Amino acid sequence: MNPVSQPATVADVAAAAGVSRQTVSNALNRPEIVKPATLDRVRAAVEELGYRPHASARRLRTRQSSTLGVRLPPVHGISGAVLDRFLHALVERADERGMRILLFTATDLDDELAHMERLVEGSDVDGFVLTSTAHGDPRAAWLGERDVPFVTFGRPWGVPDMDDAPHPWVDVDGRAGLREATAGLVARGRRRIGFLGWPSPSGQGDERRLGWRDALAAAGLDDGAVPLTCEDDVTAAASAVTRAVDDGAAFDAVVCASDTLALGARFALGASVPVVGYDDTPVAEAVGISSVEQPLDAAASAAVELLMGSGRSVLPATTGHRLLAPRVVWRD
Amino acid sequence: MNPVSQPATVADVAAAAGVSRQTVSNALNRPEIVKPATLDRVRAAVEELGYRPHASARRLRTRQSSTLGVRLPPVHGISGAVLDRFLHALVERADERGMRILLFTATDLDDELAHMERLVEGSDVDGFVLTSTAHGDPRAAWLGERDVPFVTFGRPWGVPDMDDAPHPWVDVDGRAGLREATAGLVARGRRRIGFLGWPSPSGQGDERRLGWRDALAAAGLDDGAVPLTCEDDVTAAASAVTRAVDDGAAFDAVVCASDTLALGARFALGASVPVVGYDDTPVAEAVGISSVEQPLDAAASAAVELLMGSGRSVLPATTGHRLLAPRVVWRD
Numbered sequence: 001m002n003p004v005s006q007p008a009t010v011a012d013v014a015a016a017a018g019v020s021r022q023t024v025s026n027a028l029n030r031p032e033i034v035k036p037a038t039l040d041r042v043r044a045a046v047e048e049l050g051y052r053p054h055a056s057a058r059r060l061r062t063r064q065s066s067t068l069g070v071r072l073p074p075v076h077g078i079s080g081a082v083l084d085r086f087l088h089a090l091v092e093r094a095d096e097r098g099m100r101i102l103l104f105t106a107t108d109l110d111d112e113l114a115h116m117e118r119l120v121e122g123s124d125v126d127g128f129v130l131t132s133t134a135h136g137d138p139r140a141a142w143l144g145e146r147d148v149p150f151v152t153f154g155r156p157w158g159v160p161d162m163d164d165a166p167h168p169w170v171d172v173d174g175r176a177g178l179r180e181a182t183a184g185l186v187a188r189g190r191r192r193i194g195f196l197g198w199p200s201p202s203g204q205g206d207e208r209r210l211g212w213r214d215a216l217a218a219a220g221l222d223d224g225a226v227p228l229t230c231e232d233d234v235t236a237a238a239s240a241v242t243r244a245v246d247d248g249a250a251f252d253a254v255v256c257a258s259d260t261l262a263l264g265a266r267f268a269l270g271a272s273v274p275v276v277g278y279d280d281t282p283v284a285e286a287v288g289i290s291s292v293e294q295p296l297d298a299a300a301s302a303a304v305e306l307l308m309g310s311g312r313s314v315l316p317a318t319t320g321h322r323l324l325a326p327r328v329v330w331r332d
Numbered sequence: 333m334n335p336v337s338q339p340a341t342v343a344d345v346a347a348a349a350g351v352s353r354q355t356v357s358n359a360l361n362r363p364e365i366v367k368p369a370t371l372d373r374v375r376a377a378v379e380e381l382g383y384r385p386h387a388s389a390r391r392l393r394t395r396q397s398s399t400l401g402v403r404l405p406p407v408h409g410i411s412g413a414v415l416d417r418f419l420h421a422l423v424e425r426a427d428e429r430g431m432r433i434l435l436f437t438a439t440d441l442d443d444e445l446a447h448m449e450r451l452v453e454g455s456d457v458d459g460f461v462l463t464s465t466a467h468g469d470p471r472a473a474w475l476g477e478r479d480v481p482f483v484t485f486g487r488p489w490g491v492p493d494m495d496d497a498p499h500p501w502v503d504v505d506g507r508a509g510l511r512e513a514t515a516g517l518v519a520r521g522r523r524r525i526g527f528l529g530w531p532s533p534s535g536q537g538d539e540r541r542l543g544w545r546d547a548l549a550a551a552g553l554d555d556g557a558v559p560l561t562c563e564d565d566v567t568a569a570a571s572a573v574t575r576a577v578d579d580g581a582a583f584d585a586v587v588c589a590s591d592t593l594a595l596g597a598r599f600a601l602g603a604s605v606p607v608v609g610y611d612d613t614p615v616a617e618a619v620g621i622s623s624v625e626q627p628l629d630a631a632a633s634a635a636v637e638l639l640m641g642s643g644r645s646v647l648p649a650t651t652g653h654r655l656l657a658p659r660v661v662w663r664d
Contacts, residue, residue: 072419072420103419
């Protein structure tokens with residue numbers, strides 16, 4: 001360790017080793033062109049002085065920050081854990097490619113754009129991973145205009161052809177997940193399988209409802225099946241299911257657009273009627289409710305691949321995409 | 333915007349404005365010493381060329397990264413949400429002071445130390461916020477030896493005098509939280525208040541148990557009260573409470589060391605016996621269980637203050653600490 005408070009510089013190392021600064025730089029960056037004896041002297045000086053090649057110098061040289069910006073999503077309810085798990089996987093996958101994750105928070109969309117502008121203007125990031133998407137997302141247009149590479153976790157809802165979207169995206173096929181959940185209940189002998197979701201239009205919610213419909217139709221069970229809807233709240237969900245039962249619905253199973261809704265359905269129906277949620281949150285695990293699990297590690301890998309290809313730098317924006325299949329975690 | 337792919341440099345700006353590079357630098361960093369007409373010319377050139385002052389250059393100049401390293405904790409169960417909320421608050425409080433949060437993950441303590449070494453050697457961070465602590469924590473010693481500033485969220489369990497600990501720390505007074513929860517139940521007319529916690533020794537768990545004891549003693553209700561213990565698991569908790577009831581315990585309320593334990597107690601006792609958990613997780617809110625809420629925003633503020641004082645740079649390590657009082661969120 002260098003005992004003085006001022007960090008050692010390349011010049012200090014050069015002086016201590018009796019070589020030029022260029023030779024120190026070569027020894028650090030292109031050791032193969034430096035004579036072994038010289039290399040040993042430089043390395044001994046580096047060691048003795050506690051010299052640390054400065055990351056900012058490296059980044060300045062390459063004009064790259066090796067950093068991806070991610071907005072830490074607002075903390076909300078049971079399913080917040082999903083984005084936390086995605087973020088965890090993203091940090092790991094990015095780290096494997098020498099990329100770091102810089103977090104920021106924002107109070108709303110305008111504030112998020114202001115943060116993004118500051119990060120882009122300061123060359124603090126090479127690109128962004130957006131962890132949510134909405135119809136006509138202004139962030140996508142903003143980033144596109146500035147040629148800033150980014151990928152979204154979530155489909156660009158509202159574009160005419162998602163296979164030819166204006167930016168790369170990764171998403172999980174909720175329709176396939178609910179189809180598997182509903183078909184699994186049919187295979188377990190259930191016939192009156194209800195669906196509890198959110199009011200339309202809801203990109204994710206509508207997809208999940210279609211998966212339930214697909215499986216009912218395939219089993220010839222879709223006659224008169226009407227989906228229930230309510231906001232994403234346990235009490236509202238319990239009320240919606242109780243009202244439907246009071247009105248004569250005789251569910252022998254319910255599939256839901258979220259674990260929050262599934263918990264409400266469980267409270268309304270008791271443990272004898274199987275309920276399947278979505279997101280496989282800690283709550284579903286703790287209460288023992290089956291749930292559709294998103295492949296978050298695969299989603300994070302795909303996001304990094306779409307941004308970086310097979311190399312170690314962020315690429316100009318591509319338009320590739322990946323729609324990943326989830327799986328049902330059965331707990332019955 | 334600069335239409336060519338190579339970013340504009342200070343030299344480009346200087347040439348376009350017809351001034352020296354030093355004048356460009358002055359215009360950007362000390363505009364008060366530059367003549368207004370010159371300032372206008374430089375600003376027009378900056379605008380025209382789309383020049384972006386490079387964050388890495390700024391950091392290199394100051395030899396500071398303006399970045400704090402935080403290990404993203406492993407994802408685990410119901411109470412994982414607490415560290416996520418702390419992290420969220422930390423990003424916001426750090427941002428207010430011009431500091432960014434760099435995330436890393438680690439598979440175990442050795443891996444965490446290896447990551448920390450890489451970040452320190454590369455001058456990627458100015459300091460660390462450690463989000464967990466354990467008896468004889470090797471990270472504290474490692475950072476202390478290298479004079480790297482850090483603060484822990486969690487007390488340095490095992491040191492003889494925590495008021496004179498070798499590093500700054502922030503923690504929440506779980507003993508006060510359980511004392512308030514238990515006293516609140518006494519005030520609501522409950523007399524046979526059980527405690528469900530983790531096996532000793534457990535720094536946090538033992539503190540929380542003491543809070544329950546404090547309140548029982550103050551109310552003259554501690555005759556023969558025996559704490560229950562089990563691992564932090566819903567099913568194990570339900571079994572522990574059911575066994576105690578089968579053995580003759582007649583609880584009219586139970587306070588718990590975690591929301592996971594509280595959920596198990598709720599399953600064992602039903603909704604008619606009030607249960608108080610700890611951490612006020614989304615699960616407690618969804619199920620309607622009272623819970624002790626940690627002041628995570630205040631904890632994040634305190635962590636940033638201990639690391640940075642009132643300025644905008646990370647300080648050499650201090651030894652201050654803050655023990656914050658939680659509050660009970662009643663849901664009955």
